[in-house]
Amino acid sequence: MSIQATVARPESTRTPSPALELSGITKRYRQTVVVDSLDLTLDDGDFLALVGPSGCGKTTTLRMIAGLALPDAGTLRIHGNERTYAPPHKRDTTLVFQSYALFPHRTVAQNVEYGLRRRGVSRAERTARVAEALELVNLPDTGDRFPRQLSGGQQQRVALARALVVKPTLLLLDEPLSNLDASLRDQMRSELRRIHRDTGTTMLLVTHDQDEALSVANKVAVMNRGRIEQFSSPRDLYTTPDSAFVASFVGKTNLIPVEAGANGGVLLAQGQPVSRAGARMPEAVSIRPELISIVSAGSPAAGGAEFDGTVSEVLYTGPHSLVTVEVPALGRTLMVSYPENRASIPELAVGASVRVTWALDDPFPIESVQS
Numbered sequence: 001m002s003i004q005a006t007v008a009r010p011e012s013t014r015t016p017s018p019a020l021e022l023s024g025i026t027k028r029y030r031q032t033v034v035v036d037s038l039d040l041t042l043d044d045g046d047f048l049a050l051v052g053p054s055g056c057g058k059t060t061t062l063r064m065i066a067g068l069a070l071p072d073a074g075t076l077r078i079h080g081n082e083r084t085y086a087p088p089h090k091r092d093t094t095l096v097f098q099s100y101a102l103f104p105h106r107t108v109a110q111n112v113e114y115g116l117r118r119r120g121v122s123r124a125e126r127t128a129r130v131a132e133a134l135e136l137v138n139l140p141d142t143g144d145r146f147p148r149q150l151s152g153g154q155q156q157r158v159a160l161a162r163a164l165v166v167k168p169t170l171l172l173l174d175e176p177l178s179n180l181d182a183s184l185r186d187q188m189r190s191e192l193r194r195i196h197r198d199t200g201t202t203m204l205l206v207t208h209d210q211d212e213a214l215s216v217a218n219k220v221a222v223m224n225r226g227r228i229e230q231f232s233s234p235r236d237l238y239t240t241p242d243s244a245f246v247a248s249f250v251g252k253t254n255l256i257p258v259e260a261g262a263n264g265g266v267l268l269a270q271g272q273p274v275s276r277a278g279a280r281m282p283e284a285v286s287i288r289p290e291l292i293s294i295v296s297a298g299s300p301a302a303g304g305a306e307f308d309g310t311v312s313e314v315l316y317t318g319p320h321s322l323v324t325v326e327v328p329a330l331g332r333t334l335m336v337s338y339p340e341n342r343a344s345i346p347e348l349a350v351g352a353s354v355r356v357t358w359a360l361d362d363p364f365p366i367e368s369v370q371s
Helices: 058-066 108-118 123-136 152-164 182-199 210-216 234-239 244-249
Strands: 020-029 032-042 047-051 073-078 093-096 170-174 202-207 219-224 227-232 254-257 284-287 293-296 305-316 320-327 332-339 353-358 364-366
Touching: 020 058, 032 058, 032 073, 032 227, 047 058, 047 210, 058 093, 058 170, 058 202, 093 152, 108 123, 108 152, 123 152, 123 182, 152 182, 182 202, 182 210, 202 210, 210 234, 219 234, 219 244, 227 234, 227 244, 244 254, 244 284, 244 364, 254 332, 293 332, 305 332, 320 353
Parallel strands: 047 202, 047 219, 093 170, 170 202
Antiparallel strands: 020 032, 020 073, 219 227, 254 284, 284 364, 293 353, 305 320, 305 353, 320 332
């Protein structure tokens, strides 16, 4: 009798390739470096917001990923396959433009099926996938309409459906909500989050809107002068910025110079300590306006940092006011987010004498204030 041995094959330990890898990507226009040796990695299922001021290189980066512009140096891989100089249709990416770019003479269904038709997908499958895509963007009964018969928000949803129907490895979004009014933008942000959750598609959103970046994506990269200054979760980006530029660009903040104490601590003016310390002696600390409280001048000490000042401006915004307080001891003004629904805090007017306070561990150290 023969005995046949069965040898179990070990499971593969190969790590799946990231959805997107940029290594040393550089782009110049004549003598100007627009994107400077940029490295970026996205895993499957990530939703990254690429944010930064005008001219920082974020749109050029998106165009290079889409194949609409070619880098001067570096490599670009999609799921491990080099696509640095591949044409757009060989990258398995789709791009949603700011202007929607719908065909006005085609119906909604014809717009959505366009990519499937070019890929040679059968009519029956096209019909099924178009219906599925329109259902995904909450436009199930609009297939026979034309773009001119839709609102701006509906047209943007059609553009999303057209991009998603081909099931790309990477969905690229170029300022897709900038043409919408405030209420529609809020609605579409929720829609983008839901679509990402429902499909698991890897997405990369380019935007100049910091609130949009923080509220929509699970990862945010802040670009400045062609480079990424910080890549992290939205919460870490806001609460623990890597640089003065990030702290100031993402939301509002107060940058306050510091000096070294006798025992190696970090001090503000008047010898008031900062309890959080970085790896090296910082040049300044960042404190967000909402972490600062305003109390009446002469109020009893509460155990945190305290400075007397004078109100120089009050901007009412509804649920809170943005108050500017001149603080002579610091040699600067501070922005304070002042809630309007708290009866226990003083009523403010320009010229009022107040005291600003915050907890000692609220300021975050910034090693360098150079941008």
